[in-house]
Amino acid sequence: KTLRYANQGDLKSLDPYTLNETTTNAHLGNVYEGLTKRGKDLAIQPGLAERWETPEPTRWRFYLRKGVKFQNGEDFTADDVLFSADRVRAQGSNFQTRVPKDAKFVKVDDYTVDVVLSSPNPILNSQWDTWYIMSKKWAEANNAVAPTPAAATTPSYAALNANGTGPFKIESHQAGVKTVFKPNPGWWGKPEHNLTEVIFTPINSDATRVAALLSGEVDIIEPVPLQDIQRVNASANAQVLTGPELRTIFLGFDQTRDELLESNVKGKNPFKDPRVREAFYKAIDIEAIKTRVMRGLSTPSALMIAPELFVYSKDFVRPKLDVDGAKKLLADAGYPNGFEVGMDCPNDRYVNDGAICQAAVGMLARIGVKVNLNAQPKAQFFAKVLKSGDYKTSFYLLGWTPGTFDSHNVLFDIMGCRDNPNSNRGESNLGNYCNKKLDALTDQILVETDVEKRNQMIKEAFKIGFDDYGYIPLHQQSLAWGVAKNVKVAQRADNSVLLYWITKD
Amino acid sequence: MTPEPATTPTAAARASAWARLRDSDILASFLASKVTMVSAFVTVVMLAGAAFAPWIAPTNPFDPASVDLLNSLLPPRWVEGGDPQFLLGTDNQGRDLWSAILYGMRVSLIVGVCGVAIAATLGISLGLLAGYLGGRLDAFIMRVADIQLTFPAILIALVIDGVVRALFKGVAREHTAFGVLVVSIGLSFWVQYARTIRGSTLVEKNKDYVQAARLIGIPAPLIMLRHVLPNVIGPVLVILTINLALAIITEATLSFLGVGLPPTQPSLGTLIRIGNDFLFSGEWWIVAFPGITLAAFVLAVNMVGDWLRDALNPKLR
């Protein structure tokens, strides 16, 4: 059976260490495999490692699967793991954080590898499902030992060819146009799919993608624009699979500058006053955003992490919508007539991101705050608001999925203070929300191995951020895959479309 | 000296001007063509609607405080589920579509008119200079025009938009988009004016009345302004109307590609782009009404321009 599949994004490079990006990772996940895998419920499962153990807190031992062959026929052994561990941490890799810098890989025998750490790390292998293992011999033979940097000025063999151990192999690849997958007959596992060929086409226009699905020219599309879900479901030959996604969408404030870059308030920064942040929080009608903008397909969130990823999420409840209260708060803070502020927002990154921002603009207008919205394509947006753009924003919308599926990542990257230039802490904390108590907890969380104790600490840290109104979390958006009726597919919450779980009648 | 009141001659002149118009072929051919009359009527009504939008429109769609998200996606009044408050329904932000169309029309028109005004001013001045002065200046201007012709308006706008975004990184699109559009349209449409004006200037400058003026010693800039310009400006009228239509389409296309006006101040094009996302989902009115308005207006303007072209062409009479 031939499956035709269209995605908004493209498979940007075939070198699995070039670009850490969801769509690319998912695609390569059909061809390459890591030592671990994640199941349909995202639970960590054995991959190329059959099993692993932690004989001591700083030593992990992995037992490799035997009889696995790369698609070019070579055997998979411990050498390949050692090679991949070096390669993934080498200059030019976009996945360097997958494996700690100081972790030593030791070959015990051909099918056993030890990882020696300098300090305990309970979540060492939490991202290894997307650390794909490459063949040492193949890489050496093809002059591809070094990872292809994203900025490569000469194309490398590995970027244009793939040699994994996975269930599919790439038959042909024309960037931006078409990629053809064929099942790998020598795969070690038992195929759960019944496909003989997969033709993948990137289609970035929403309407075209939907039209292609409706007219039966493709079998699966991702994503389906929210407003078209009904239409697709009403059609005879396709339906939409929806489900919660792990990404949290939130609003952030510049809390570090003494004067906002884009505001009519001069000489002071209103966002340094928690009452102003609280007022903003209470002015946002999250239910209206859910029902109108997201068409019911979002989960309003009180935390900066999805409930699936943190067990005590339920203990947090968003403050109620309270326009009058918000006005009063603003007045108390010294802004009875509100003020003016610029807002940065991507318009092609998250589900209905532009519309969410517009809605927020309207809601804030009711408490007298005039928001000048700058909705822009993601390229411009990121160029402006990220570190490389000097965090030039006063008020913004952003989305975040912790790559480790763990709260530490959120507390460290998003909620950590940015004050130490030698640390990566708070690198994506664009407005520099900062609370030292939270930072201290974060550091303890990293090394704590007792799960319950760790969860309590996480809860405490989130509570600090919650009480500070450091961010306005909005919601977790939904996945929406359009699937032809004769196709069955397993939808995973990290939005990876994995071909090996697809069957077509 | 006559004791006549000073106004008489001008009044007489005006009367005769009116008489000339009444008598002229233009008016007659206008009255003879029903299609043109209807088009002109549509044009005028739409222009008036756009001009008086703040007084006609029930709400101000540019004021975020006046839109309620909870009113979003309501169908037109006469459709089941419609709200009598919203004649043509609402868009995804809860904006009254009727008001949004009036305001959007206004925005589209302002962009179009400003863009075309820049193009015309630029093109006419350059064309006049090139044609009248000739020589290297002429060659240079026309070469620039050639190069410029390589790139259609869309491409130029994409380029300019990118540059502006890069140069004014901090500034919100709201503040730059308008300028970008106007400048792009101005820069991409001037060539036509320059070529037309240059062509007729080349003819006109050799006519004897220009020679006569030179003979009296009238300086070249004055000759260009007072003698040549009024006589070459005729065909520009036609280009103006047609360009206005084209400018509005260009703006809409750019907005469709996401380079146009921001969704907080939607032009017709932006409304269509927003609406296009809702075409499959059954909210047809968001794309249909702005689409019809745009097409009708452009069509009407083009019809008038078309007629004008024929009416002003003496050879066709």
Add this chain to the structure above:
Amino acid sequence: MLAFILRRIAQSVVVLLTVGLIAFALFRLVGDPINQIVSLDTPQEQRLKIRAELGLDDPVIVQFGRYLARAAHFDFGISYQFRQPVSTLIGERMPATLELSLVAALFSLVVGIPMGVYTALRRGSALSSAFMALSLAGVSLPTFLIAILLRYVFSVQLGWLPSFGRGAVVQLGFWSTGLLTPSGLKAIILPSITLGLFQMTLIMRLVRAEMLEVLRTDYIKFARARGLSDRAIHFGHALKNTLVPVITIAGLQLGSLIAFALITEYVFQWPGMGALFLGAVQNVDIPIMAAYLMLIAFIFVMVNLVVDILYAVVDPRLRAHFQTA
């Protein structure tokens, strides 16, 4: 003739250089390509290093010189998005765009010229009024609306024609063509109509206007006075004279067809250069954008050259001018 071609080529080089400079200089200012290349959590030192590696720290003039030198070898650098040589990417997509544009041009000529002739000869007849109204609608409806409408009707509602893509393609050497497979032929119908419609109406109106002009000339009156048949007058004398200006405009239009294809390609997901360019603009992929602009300018210049030569073939007055040159 030789001097003429030489001059044209010299002019073309100037045009290309200017366009190259504009393209390069402008795009050099757009966004910061680094953000496109690296992920969110790339440290600053690494960013600086990549900047240096890409030569983004050199003076703009140096970068431009380097760019031109490479462009002369058809090396437009590596796409930031695709990590492949731009020349390869463009090479892969050029056939799609050229096929689309040529089919659209063919459509606009084959339909536009007869319609123009008809409306000129039968001024005032019901059918020619209908044609004129249609042509006005053609120039009044934005391309993207037409595309949406056509696709909605013919692929979504009726399901007759594919809604996107090129269908199956056949590789003929370096050229991939969709014109040899049934699915490829079906796939090109809607995009080429969308793209060609505007040009078609333009050509129709141009032919009509020129034809009316020519029909008023003395030599047509004289041809009548010689008793030639209407056929000979209209299609022998008038049409040939009409075609002289039509050739120029049609030539220029071919250039803009290729450039305008980007809207059509965007809507129909046509795997051509236009779509590539649009994606490049969104992703600030400078090498692709610059190469595309150069290419458009190059095609335009070539088309112009061909048009000028064609002109000389049709019009003996110019031929003489060339020969004495």
Add this chain to the structure above:
Amino acid sequence: MTDAPLVQVTGLRRVFDVSKPWLDRVVAREPRQTLKAVDGVSFEIRRGETFALVGESGSGKSTVARMVVGLLPPSAGEVVIDGVSMTDRKDAARRARLRRRIQMIFQDPYASLDPRWRVGDIVAEPIRAFNLARDRREVEHRVGEGLKLVGLDPADARKFPHEFSGGQRQRIAIARALAAESDFIVCDEPTSALDVSVQAQILNLMRDLQDRLGLTYLLISHNLAVVRHMATTIGVMYLGRLVEVSPARDVFAAPRHPYTRMLLDAVPDLAMSGRPRTPVQGEIPNPIAPPSGCTFHPRCGLADERCRREAPATIEGVACHAVAEGRAGAARPARAAGG
């Protein structure tokens, strides 16, 4: 009034560069190409006189006219009007004063009036330009006077040119020329676009004005009959050269240059006198590559080897070897006896 001529033209020459673009010349190894539109023309016009230039199309008549009024700078030679050089750069102030005394009437009455201007403004333009009136009322008054002078109604000042016939427009053009208080008027084919009956009106008007205001005319025409009617002196041009200058009555009574004779022979014989005529030969050659020697030799029945070789000098107003050598025979009267 002195007896000195009002206008003195000496050695006037105008060369147009008609070369192909540089690259073409390089490739084709061609030299620059020039066109000698006017080549060493000298004549003088006395006050109150009408000097006429005749010749075939392309002989350079208009070019001379344009140089005389200063619309076109000569390549060489000098135009002196009332003692002031029109060509010498130094005398700018005096030349500016002179300017207004020289005006021109053009051939095409439909193109010589700005169609967007009211007649009153057209006529007033030189008055305003030369500051000849103190205020608006005086301007209006002068315009009215001017229009009356040429037989139009002062009320016509409010109309636009298109409301007038060709003859009336030519009157407006004359009024404009006179409004500058000029006394030397260059008329480049002033009536060739008009019907004969209207032409008569204009020619009569021109003569009346000359009588009343003492105007001096440089009249350009290809119509010998018109010239015969108007001119006191006639210059015959051929390919940029003045081949014969004589008092009008002599030219018609006894044309000397063979070209003058040919021109006279070409004039249809309205009187049907049946005068004997030699048929005209050939057409005017390409001025870019004029024939060698005397440029008229290919069409001349009297041409000999010398004519082909060397250009004739002007002797007693005639530039012809045959005349100089006495080969031309007796000057033949063009007019049949009794007319």
Add this chain to the structure above:
Amino acid sequence: MTQPVLSVRDLKVDFVTRRGTLKALDGVSFDIARGEVLGVVGESGAGKSVTGAAVIGLIEPPGRISGGEILLGGQRIDDLPPAAMRRIRGRRIGMVFQDPLTSLNPLYRVGDQIVETILTHLPVGRAEARRRAIDLLKEVGIPAAERRIDGYPHEFSGGMRQRVVLALALCAEPELVIADEPTTALDVSVQAQIIGLIKRLCAERGTAVMLITHDMGVIAETADRVAVMYAGRVAEIGPVRDVVKRPFHPYSRGLMGSIPTLEGTADRLVQIPGSMPRLAAIPSGCAFHTRCPHAFAQCWLERPEPMEHEGHRVACFLYEPGMESARARADRIPADSPPVPTEEAKP
């Protein structure tokens, strides 16, 4: 008298415009015999070209023949269907237009245009047609015709082109040639050559010629008879010598008097006051009465019909039988005396 080649009877041509119907021709009648040259003169707009166009059937909308008839060799041709008329054009009636620069299609070789015309009308093959074309070009005086036949129009000078146009008009040996101002755009010297050529060729073949011009000199040299047109009517028609030397109609007199001649000695030319009326506002009665120095009451009221007077026909009441006193009065006025300068008379 044998049957005239062309006979025009009471021809009326209207132009229907928005502002009413213009009577461009209002009852024009004349004959042209075999081998005869009829000169048609008159002011601009008098209807000369329209007459020519009507005869060859090329009046274009909004114009139409609204009355009268045109007979070619006794056969009525004004009501023929287009196809039949097309067979007459070029074959039996040839035409020469004013401007030789624009009369030839610039994109086709001169020879091809001639051959095309010959093939359209005569039953000959291509080679034969080409041979004839060369002969014709020789006949109209094109040197090296064998070579020049393959030239394009732009390679010919103005006079040469007019010769080619003449060859085209004559290539099917028509019975009648209409020449509409064939020399106006040419130099005096070339004009004489072309006129001579027309005269010679037509005399040799016995072709009738309708020579439209406003140059009296050309008429005097070429024509056998002259028709003087004024405001869409024939004011006077008669043998050339009579009309030129002793015109009857006051308009003709004025016209003749206003022409400066090489022989003329008068200080002032005769001047007809005013200008020809616009066709939309032709005065009642005699169209000339507003400008006529002899006009009397009847001229205001009634339109004079052409009447025979001393061998030619004049449309003027002065020559009505029984108007002896008027005629005497008119005859007393010398033809070239200046008329009383009057303001343009307004009815």
